[in-house]
Each structure stands twice: as C-alpha cells, then as structure tokens.
Amino acid sequence: EQAGKGEYDHFMLKEIYEQPTALAQALEGRIDPENGRIALENFEPGTFADIDSVQFVACGTSYHAALYGSLALKQAGVQSTALLANEYSVSAPPIDDDTLVIAVTQSGETADTLTAMRHAKAEGASTLTVTNVVGSTAAREADEALFIRAGPEIGVAATKTFSSQAVMLTLLGQRIAADLHGEVPANLESLLPELEAMPDSLQALLEQSDAKAIAERYENSQSYFFIGRGLGFPVALEGALKFKEITYEHAEGFASGELKHGPLALVTPDTPVFAVFNGVEDEKTLKNAEEAQTRGAPVVAVCPDGHRAVDIADAHLAIPETEPDLAGLLANVQLQLVSYYAADLLDRPIDKPRNLAKSVTVE
Numbered sequence: 001e002q003a004g005k006g007e008y009d010h011f012m013l014k015e016i017y018e019q020p021t022a023l024a025q026a027l028e029g030r031i032d033p034e035n036g037r038i039a040l041e042n043f044e045p046g047t048f049a050d051i052d053s054v055q056f057v058a059c060g061t062s063y064h065a066a067l068y069g070s071l072a073l074k075q076a077g078v079q080s081t082a083l084l085a086n087e088y089s090v091s092a093p094p095i096d097d098d099t100l101v102i103a104v105t106q107s108g109e110t111a112d113t114l115t116a117m118r119h120a121k122a123e124g125a126s127t128l129t130v131t132n133v134v135g136s137t138a139a140r141e142a143d144e145a146l147f148i149r150a151g152p153e154i155g156v157a158a159t160k161t162f163s164s165q166a167v168m169l170t171l172l173g174q175r176i177a178a179d180l181h182g183e184v185p186a187n188l189e190s191l192l193p194e195l196e197a198m199p200d201s202l203q204a205l206l207e208q209s210d211a212k213a214i215a216e217r218y219e220n221s222q223s224y225f226f227i228g229r230g231l232g233f234p235v236a237l238e239g240a241l242k243f244k245e246i247t248y249e250h251a252e253g254f255a256s257g258e259l260k261h262g263p264l265a266l267v268t269p270d271t272p273v274f275a276v277f278n279g280v281e282d283e284k285t286l287k288n289a290e291e292a293q294t295r296g297a298p299v300v301a302v303c304p305d306g307h308r309a310v311d312i313a314d315a316h317l318a319i320p321e322t323e324p325d326l327a328g329l330l331a332n333v334q335l336q337l338v339s340y341y342a343a344d345l346l347d348r349p350i351d352k353p354r355n356l357a358k359s360v361t362v363e
C-alpha cells in the first residue's frame with residue numbers, strides 16, 4: 001500500500017496533489033482550438049438542441065459538483081436543477097422526453113444514484129452519466145457517458161474527482177447552452193483561457209498553500225463553518241463535508257446570506273468561519289463574514305491576494321486570480337488541504353474514515 005502512496009503519507013494527499021494532472025486530462029481534446037467550441041467525444045454539434053430542462057442527480061461530494069454544474073448551467077440560461085439522488089423518487093420535478101437527466105457519480109456504482117437514473121429513464125428522460133469509471137454500472141446503463149479521466153481515487157474522501165467533475169460539468173454546460181441557443185455562450189471567450197490555465201493555477205496554489213498553518217491555528221475549535229455565495233455555495237458545502245468526514249469534528253456549510261437566518265446563533269470565538277470569495281457579490285459575503293466576526297468568530301478569507309477581504313479577515317488562504325466561475329474550484333483545494341492537515345493533527349485514519357465506504361452500493 002505504501003508503494004501506491006509514493007512520497008505521500010496518505011492517498012488523500014497524493015490525490016490532492018494529482019489535481020493539476022487530473023484537470024489537464026479532463027480538458028484534453030475537449031476544447032476545439034479552431035473555434036473555441038466545446039468538443040465532447042460522442043456528441044455531434046446540436047445533440048442537445050431539443051432539451052427542455054436538465055436535472056442532475058447525485059450524492060455526497062458528487063451532489064456538490066452537480067449543484068455547481070447546475071448553477072453554471074442556469075447562469076448560461078438553461079433551465080436546470082440539482083437533486084439529491086436519494087430524494088429523487090419523492091422530489092423529482094416533472095420529466096418528459098425533452099428532459100435530460102445527468103447522473104454524476106465518481107464510482108458509477110452508487111445505489112441511490114443508479115435508482116434515480118433508472119427512474120428517470122423509465123419516465124422517458126434521456127440519461128447521461130458523468131463518471132470516472134469506464135465500464136461502471138452507470139456508464140453501461142445511461143444512454144450516454146462522459147468520463148472525467150481523473151484516474152483511480154483510493155482515499156474514501158473524494159478530492160480530485162470533485163475538481164474533475166466540476167470542470168467536466170462546466171464544459172458540458174457550455175456545450176448544452178451553445179446547442180440550445182444556437183450560439184456560443186457570451187462568457188465562453190473569457191472562460192476558456194482560464195479553464196485551460198486551471199492545471200497551472202492549481203499547481204501554483206499547491207506549491208504555496210498555508211493550509212497546514214491554518215489547520216494548526218484553529219485546532220481544538222468547537223465547530224467549523226464554511227460560507228459561500230453563488231458557485232461558492234456548493235464549495236462551502238463540500239468544504240464542510242470533507243472536514244467532518246475525515247476529522248470527525250463538527251462542520252457545516254451555509255450560503256453566506258443564510259448565516260443571519262439562524263446559524264449565527266452558533267457562532268462564538270471557537271467557531272472559525274471559512275469564507276469563499278468568488279467575485280460574485282463579494283461585498284455581501286464580506287458583510288456576512290463580518291457579522292460572524294463581530295460575534296467573536298475568526299474569519300478565514302479564501303480569496304486572491306489583494307482582495308479587500310484580506311484586510312478584514314483574521315487569516316487568509318490565497319488562491320490565484322481567475323474567472324468568477326472557476327474561483328470556487330481553487331478555493332475548494334485550499335479547503336481540502338485544511339481538512340487533510342486538521343485530520344492529520346488529530347491522527348485520524350484519513351484514507352479510511354470510520355463508518356464510511358468509498359462506494360455506497362445500498363439504498
């Protein structure tokens with residue numbers, strides 16, 4: 001097992017550091033250099049022209065990636081929603097022949113997600129899975145499959161596959177919007193170079209992260225809160241899931257604006273608040289973070305150097321400058337590292353947290 005980890009103490013850390021390569025693999029050949037259009041292997045231009053709406057189904061970390069994909073698709077003017085696969089049978093919106101249901105699943109074997117996908121198919125929807133595993137049940141049963149090409153992920157905590165899923169869903173969203181509207185989405189021109197730069201941006205972040213020092217500074221806190229807005233919201237949820245999964249400490253993720261609607265009652269000097277800034281209504285997020293800070297909570301700003309939040313926050317985790325649509329993905333990697341180092345300080349069995357399985361094959 002040690003051989004597989006190479007120079008790293010845990011598979012999770014190795015997989016965090018594999019993200020620049022994983023993202024390069026996810027992007028490879030999928031952006032047409034001629035016209036900047038998104039080229040997805042089995043999908044001819046116009047494939048998605050007749051889609052009415054998109055429903056994503058997924059669980060856990062894959063659900064957070066689905067939420068990210070769904071928000072990006074809405075921003076591109078496509079009717080879309082992300083649903084927890086295990087709630088789908090009781091909460092699915094109407095489905096018809098023009099509904100596209102996208103099952104997001106790293107393993108392609110999650111029972112809840114397979115059940116939701118089968119239900120959608122039986123109701124007449126087209127199905128597509130975004131998965132890491134060629135030959136998985138999801139890949140075999142869906143009408144179409146797109147592979148994230150992240151390589152094997154051994155750690156129970158999903159890391160590189162979240163980033164690869166989010167990038168894959170960004171590409172897919174752009175492509176669906178282009179097919180539906182008959183023109184390349186307005187933001188693609190500025191997004192493409194930043195997408196292509198993601199592997200390098202991530203590499204730079206990994207080489208300079210202060211996550212270990214932050215984990216040490218806030219060790220022994222009572223609870224850990226994560227907030228974000230827009231595409232930063234799924235990142236906040238994912239930051240909290242990762243933290244609780246491997247540290248066994250209490251962590252919660254909130255939409256920044258929700259803090260004042262209840263969770264603020266929990267805030268004390270013992271509850272650090274990690275605030276993700278992604279260039280979307282950052283002033284409001286800053287105000288929300290300050291409301292927590294006024295109640296004594298230390299605020300850790302996850303944002304580029306020079307951002308206004310750095311002056312106000314108690315601590316800073318730096319991310320490279322990028323497009324607002326991608327900033328959350330960089331922030332997420334800093335949060336993965338904080339979780340990892342916090343769990344390491346507590347001497348947790350990071351790659352195999354108690355009570356959890358890599359792939360959950362029961363409903």
Ligand code: AGP
Binds near residue numbers: 061
């Ligand atoms: C995340 O760290 C978890 N291990 C878990 O939430 C996981 O993402 C979920 O069980 C879904 O798995 P899948 O992507 O293989 O469907």
